[in-house]
């Protein structure tokens with residue numbers, strides 16, 4: 001897998017975006033092949049835990065809060081410029097909870113992980129929505145990001161059974177336990193095969 005420096009192929013440059021607890025980011029930072037590729041971690045929530053996870057291991061961070069911009073177009077311009085400054089080959093959404101506008105989506109190759117079997121349960125509350133619907137199988141989808149909400153081409157999926165008596169935290173924990181290795185493996189594959 002051509003993921004590290006060689007005389008022919010420079011290593012892929014990853015920018016990771018996150019908005020929350022950052023456990024998905026942590027899985028990337030804990031992976032020995034991916035960690036050296038992460039050139040920056042960005043957020044829309046400056047004080048989120050994900051930023052401290054990045055700072056703890058010395059990865060540069062940047063924050064582009066929506067509230068500091070007059071409208072979504074200006075915010076998209078700003079976050080697009082911030083990302084571009086790091087010259088990424090791949091942008092990784094690891095629990096980034098804002099929808100990126102078309103000027104950003106068209107400018108970069110962006111991969112996302114979503115805690116449901118898309119096209120079922122898109123949006124910000126996928127685990128809760130799956131439980132409320134009463135599905136017996138849910139899971140994880142890793143997909144390219146396009147201009148829709150969780151609609152881009154699917155790269156990988158894994159199923160997770162819903163157990164009798166599951167509540168949202170219990171189901172989320174089992175989904176995320178499957179999600180982390182699937183996301184890491186998929187990003188590794190993208191770095192090795194297509195960058």
Ligand code: GAR
Nearest residue numbers: 020021022023024095113114115123
């Ligand atoms: C992850 O499960 C990710 O799939 C989900 O947010 C969680 C982030 O957890 N993303 C979405 O729901 C995007 N629609 P984390 O903050 O601990 O990494």
